Amino acid sequence: MTKTKRVVLSEKELESFRDTGYLVYDQLLRPERFEALKEHFERKLSALPPDERPEDMDVPHFTDPELFRWLLDEDVLDLVESILGPDIAVFSSHFFCKPAREGKSVPWHQDAYYWRETIQPATEAITVWLAIDPSVRENGCMHVIPGSHQVNASRYRDVTDPRSVFDEELDPGQVDTSKAVPVELRPNQASVHVGGLIHGSEANLSPLRRCGFTMRYIPTSVRFNHEELGHKHQIYLARGVDRAGNVYADPTKSYPEVIKNRGKGQSYLGTRKPPKSDTGR
Numbered sequence: 001m002t003k004t005k006r007v008v009l010s011e012k013e014l015e016s017f018r019d020t021g022y023l024v025y026d027q028l029l030r031p032e033r034f035e036a037l038k039e040h041f042e043r044k045l046s047a048l049p050p051d052e053r054p055e056d057m058d059v060p061h062f063t064d065p066e067l068f069r070w071l072l073d074e075d076v077l078d079l080v081e082s083i084l085g086p087d088i089a090v091f092s093s094h095f096f097c098k099p100a101r102e103g104k105s106v107p108w109h110q111d112a113y114y115w116r117e118t119i120q121p122a123t124e125a126i127t128v129w130l131a132i133d134p135s136v137r138e139n140g141c142m143h144v145i146p147g148s149h150q151v152n153a154s155r156y157r158d159v160t161d162p163r164s165v166f167d168e169e170l171d172p173g174q175v176d177t178s179k180a181v182p183v184e185l186r187p188n189q190a191s192v193h194v195g196g197l198i199h200g201s202e203a204n205l206s207p208l209r210r211c212g213f214t215m216r217y218i219p220t221s222v223r224f225n226h227e228e229l230g231h232k233h234q235i236y237l238a239r240g241v242d243r244a245g246n247v248y249a250d251p252t253k254s255y256p257e258v259i260k261n262r263g264k265g266q267s268y269l270g271t272r273k274p275p276k277s278d279t280g281r
């Protein structure tokens, strides 16, 4: 049995993460585990029904428990633990795969805005964005606005661009694009960003596919709205103990009814209540 390597971010790296709202991490998975994830993804992509977009492979873990091999990978959880502390839940996952030449864009947004009715406080969620393909400017890598999680931005509008993955975006007056930084990643490099960080990505018009696997986590002190949304979403205890009276699903089980209840495509969970102050930041 191979010994787990313990990933601990230095105090300097954590300080920079707290200031900027994101970081880049090298070689997240052991090479054989990364290869296994890639192969698993390629199989899923080949089996995708023709009327489903590869950018919209959201919450695949609800019907594919094998994905917990990576969502609960010890090295990934060590990285997450060094940011969130010892009590961690898997909140969500998503393959954002932009096909070559016709890949969709992701509008400027803060994840916490979309999740405001699902978890509270949503700003405490983090996303580990693991590059499956090279992710560079040319093929629509993610861009972030460093430090934007610390400023108040909560005005959104409907998206009209049919090539957009999401249907709501930050009002352009709230995004200082002159400060945007491209997050270019090699396969098996990952970025981590906080729920309040402003980020987005352009359409992929290049000949190179761009796929990332997002693994999303919360400290278990964050409250999941199981009462209202448990039929459309589930969370999973990953490490430590519950701190908020949450209900957790079983990672060995498949939950096809959850997918069915969400409906097709990028469905917002909840009733689109206006953001509370803690989610709009």
Ligand SMILES: O=C(O)CCC(=O)C(=O)O
Binding pocket: 096, 106, 111, 127, 129, 140, 141, 142, 199, 200, 201, 212, 214
């Ligand atoms: O993959 C992208 O371009 C955007 C991903 C994203 O919005 C996210 O991980 O929250």
